[in-house]
Amino acid sequence: MQLETIKTPSLILDINRMKRNAEQMTARAKNLNVALRPHVKTHRCLEIAKLQTQGNTGGIMVSTLSEAHFFANNGFSDITYGVPIERGKFDEAIALSKTIDRFAVLSDDAETVELLNKTANRENAKLDVFVKIDVGYHRCGIEPDTAEAFEIPNKISDSSNLNFAGILTHAGHSYLADSPEKLLKVAQQERDLMRNLAEELRGKGLNVPTVSIGSTPTMSAINNLDGITEFRCGNYIFYDAFQATLGSCSFSDCALTVLAAVVHRDSERRKVVVDAGAIALSKDRGAVALDANCGYGRVYDLAGNDLNLRVESLSQEHGEIHVSDAQVFDNLKVGSRVRILANHSCLTALQHSHYHVLDDGKIVERWEINRGW
Amino acid sequence: MQLETIKTPSLILDINRMKRNAEQMTARAKNLNVALRPHVKTHRCLEIAKLQTQGNTGGIMVSTLSEAHFFANNGFSDITYGVPIERGKFDEAIALSKTIDRFAVLSDDAETVELLNKTANRENAKLDVFVKIDVGYHRCGIEPDTAEAFEIPNKISDSSNLNFAGILTHAGHSYLADSPEKLLKVAQQERDLMRNLAEELRGKGLNVPTVSIGSTPTMSAINNLDGITEFRCGNYIFYDAFQATLGSCSFSDCALTVLAAVVHRDSERRKVVVDAGAIALSKDRGAVALDANCGYGRVYDLAGNDLNLRVESLSQEHGEIHVSDAQVFDNLKVGSRVRILANHSCLTALQHSHYHVLDDGKIVERWEINRGW
Numbered sequence: 001m002q003l004e005t006i007k008t009p010s011l012i013l014d015i016n017r018m019k020r021n022a023e024q025m026t027a028r029a030k031n032l033n034v035a036l037r038p039h040v041k042t043h044r045c046l047e048i049a050k051l052q053t054q055g056n057t058g059g060i061m062v063s064t065l066s067e068a069h070f071f072a073n074n075g076f077s078d079i080t081y082g083v084p085i086e087r088g089k090f091d092e093a094i095a096l097s098k099t100i101d102r103f104a105v106l107s108d109d110a111e112t113v114e115l116l117n118k119t120a121n122r123e124n125a126k127l128d129v130f131v132k133i134d135v136g137y138h139r140c141g142i143e144p145d146t147a148e149a150f151e152i153p154n155k156i157s158d159s160s161n162l163n164f165a166g167i168l169t170h171a172g173h174s175y176l177a178d179s180p181e182k183l184l185k186v187a188q189q190e191r192d193l194m195r196n197l198a199e200e201l202r203g204k205g206l207n208v209p210t211v212s213i214g215s216t217p218t219m220s221a222i223n224n225l226d227g228i229t230e231f232r233c234g235n236y237i238f239y240d241a242f243q244a245t246l247g248s249c250s251f252s253d254c255a256l257t258v259l260a261a262v263v264h265r266d267s268e269r270r271k272v273v274v275d276a277g278a279i280a281l282s283k284d285r286g287a288v289a290l291d292a293n294c295g296y297g298r299v300y301d302l303a304g305n306d307l308n309l310r311v312e313s314l315s316q317e318h319g320e321i322h323v324s325d326a327q328v329f330d331n332l333k334v335g336s337r338v339r340i341l342a343n344h345s346c347l348t349a350l351q352h353s354h355y356h357v358l359d360d361g362k363i364v365e366r367w368e369i370n371r372g373w
Numbered sequence: 374m375q376l377e378t379i380k381t382p383s384l385i386l387d388i389n390r391m392k393r394n395a396e397q398m399t400a401r402a403k404n405l406n407v408a409l410r411p412h413v414k415t416h417r418c419l420e421i422a423k424l425q426t427q428g429n430t431g432g433i434m435v436s437t438l439s440e441a442h443f444f445a446n447n448g449f450s451d452i453t454y455g456v457p458i459e460r461g462k463f464d465e466a467i468a469l470s471k472t473i474d475r476f477a478v479l480s481d482d483a484e485t486v487e488l489l490n491k492t493a494n495r496e497n498a499k500l501d502v503f504v505k506i507d508v509g510y511h512r513c514g515i516e517p518d519t520a521e522a523f524e525i526p527n528k529i530s531d532s533s534n535l536n537f538a539g540i541l542t543h544a545g546h547s548y549l550a551d552s553p554e555k556l557l558k559v560a561q562q563e564r565d566l567m568r569n570l571a572e573e574l575r576g577k578g579l580n581v582p583t584v585s586i587g588s589t590p591t592m593s594a595i596n597n598l599d600g601i602t603e604f605r606c607g608n609y610i611f612y613d614a615f616q617a618t619l620g621s622c623s624f625s626d627c628a629l630t631v632l633a634a635v636v637h638r639d640s641e642r643r644k645v646v647v648d649a650g651a652i653a654l655s656k657d658r659g660a661v662a663l664d665a666n667c668g669y670g671r672v673y674d675l676a677g678n679d680l681n682l683r684v685e686s687l688s689q690e691h692g693e694i695h696v697s698d699a700q701v702f703d704n705l706k707v708g709s710r711v712r713i714l715a716n717h718s719c720l721t722a723l724q725h726s727h728y729h730v731l732d733d734g735k736i737v738e739r740w741e742i743n744r745g746w
Contacts, residue, residue: 008461009746041689063690083648083690084636087708088381108637109707132637139691140637140646172688263457264481264505264513273513275456278720280746283656315545316414316719317436317456318512334482335460346689347651353745372726373382373653 001363008261009280013355017255022052032225039234070370077101104128120161128165137172144197166210174217187218195227220248240345245287257339277317286343297340374736381634382653386728390628395425405598412607417743443743450474477501493534501538510545517570539583547590560591568600593621613718618660630712650690659716670713
């Protein structure tokens with residue numbers, strides 16, 4: 001199968017770029033002396049998870065229990081579930097924990113810890129629980145300088161059916177850093193706050209097996225991770241327009257594009273419309289703060305040459321692209337094909353059911369995506 | 374099954390509201406003396422398409438060939454494919470056209486019409502082709518006052534293996550109307566331009582069987598459709614926060630919500646995080662021009678009472694909600710459940726694999742969603 005003939009829109013995965021991204025992050029984790037736990041929510045694909053765990057411990061991070069089941073059923077035996085657990089998911093999480101070597105959940109809520117322990121006790125299960133720490137993103141987690149940052153680890157540690165697995169954070173505010181200096185500062189803050197908290201907890205007699213941090217931008221910025229045991233990141237496997245704009249990678253590292261066909265052209269407005277809309281690309285607006293004109297994705301030709309165009313607006317199945325260059329416009333007749341590098345590859349990938357794997361200009365495999373919750 | 378216990382996030386469809394929306398639009402089309410062709414891209418669900426075509430001609434509109442196959446395989450025999458056709462989809466469209474009574478495609482491109490005719494000739498097929506007209510949205514279509522608006526219908530009509538099905542438009546700029554007066558003006562313009570063009574084409578000897586217009590907002594605004602034969606709209610079956618803000622419906626007409634659980638609460642920032650992120654809600658920003666604070670959805674309790682909260686930010690599986698009211702915040706403990714009315718129900722629905730059908734507070738059925746291309 002070839003890019004010229006497969007159905008549009010389709011998700012195209014450049015396998016060589018992806019392998020290079022995986023190898024480079026694995027090497028980076030080794031150099032920094034941390035275990036790499038890839039966040040598979042970016043792709044939710046068995047073949048990719050196998051590839052990116054090669055040379056690492058085999059542990060993965062997931063964002064849904066559906067992913068946890070899927071990867072557990074396919075040989076992954078060390079899984080952390082990355083959204084704070086709540087009571088509606090206790091039974092499923094406990095059942096899952098009995099099927100693999102290690103299933104860890106997160107909490108930052110005292111009442112939830114108590115209820116989880118009661119349920120685990122009733123089910124005769126023992127569950128690993130991380131305490132989620134907020135190092136400045138302010139999405140979830142406990143701030144490290146509060147009383148709770150000691151109380152909740154203690155509560156877990158004292159619970160009959162829970163193991164305190166350690167502390168874990170995600171410096172999501174790294175995506176807001178608009179300079180390399182600011183990004184490095186976020187990465188250092190993430191490391192320092194977590195290292196210090198772990199030391200304080202140990203000083204109070206608690207065992208803190210894992211100190212886990214991570215985001216693709218901070219992993220690209222930091223050069224010393226002393227005191228950290230585990231690094232989690234996900235987007236790096238594909239990267240995307242947002243990461244390249246942010247400086248985590250170059251545009252030539254981005255491995256995932258959406259193949260689309262021109263379905264309309266408007267000579268008066270110098271505009272074409274492609275058959276990749278919000279359902280094919282996702283409506284993530286990307287790095288608007290860094291690039292006000294980023295639109296919903298960058299447009300390449302089939303060989304991967306940058307056409308210097310953006311998808312400016314999206315409806316369900318239509319994407320609009322203005323084309324000022326006369327020669328480029330002339331080439332973009334109805335039926336022509338382009339490849340769109342989306343702003344946010346994680347959300348784009350999960351709009352689709354499968355990847356078309358591209359190797360040396362040809363589609364060589366089809367890899368399925370696990371979707372849903 | 375009940376809202377208190379089913380897995381989150383889940384798509385919840387209020388069947389009574391949906392039935393009322395379907396009945397009201399059917400009655401409206403009858404009063405206006407036009408055939409109603411529902412756009413099933415909003416839901417991509419067999420049960421819903423059956424329900425909304427009751428009392429109408431049975432014809433539907435789709436946005437992908439995957440939908441066309443799905444509905445053709447399930448008894449729908451009159452289908453229009455609503456994205457302009459391009460050569461990569463000719464073979465599939467022609468094969469499809471042979472399986473049902475009537476499969477119509479759109480074009481606004483002379484070269485595409487020629488190529489389609491050649492392919493249809495080679496395949497010994499005859500295909501219905503609409504000409505897409507631009508009445509002011511400027512996404513796709515030919516403007517009615519240009520030479521092409523006559524040339525392309527003629528070209529189709531003269532083609533050995535194509536039938537000229539008529540003219541068709543979508544006044545998508547109705548979504549930008551920020552007052553009832555402006556909305557009515559868009560609706561009248563849509564009607565008048567299409568009626569006049571049809572008359573001109575007929576005056577030149579062309580048969581124009583169908584004059585097809587439509588969008589949910591214009592259908593809610595217009596009271597006279599003389600000269601129009603068919604009306605297409607899709608969103609009305611569910612409505613959403615965008616449509617209610619625009620005035621196409623009231624908030625109590627909105628039939629689709631996402632059930633979510635609180636996974637984190639932050640007393641200092643008076644914030645909760647729910648387990649419905651971009652993958653559950655879609656990142657459509659909705660009626661920002663009309664309501665700068667619309668966020669990514671409105672928050673209701675399980676009984677459907679408005680909590681006067683918005684989902685302010687979304688990551689893949691997390692949605693953040695600020696809660697200023699002390700009593701509401703106190704009720705939203707980790708594990709509590711809410712229902713989120715998304716900005717754009719079409720995009721939200723297609724993030725999920727199925728609907729949970731809610732009748733009188735209980736989940737009574739599960740209906741599957743056809744996804745992909």
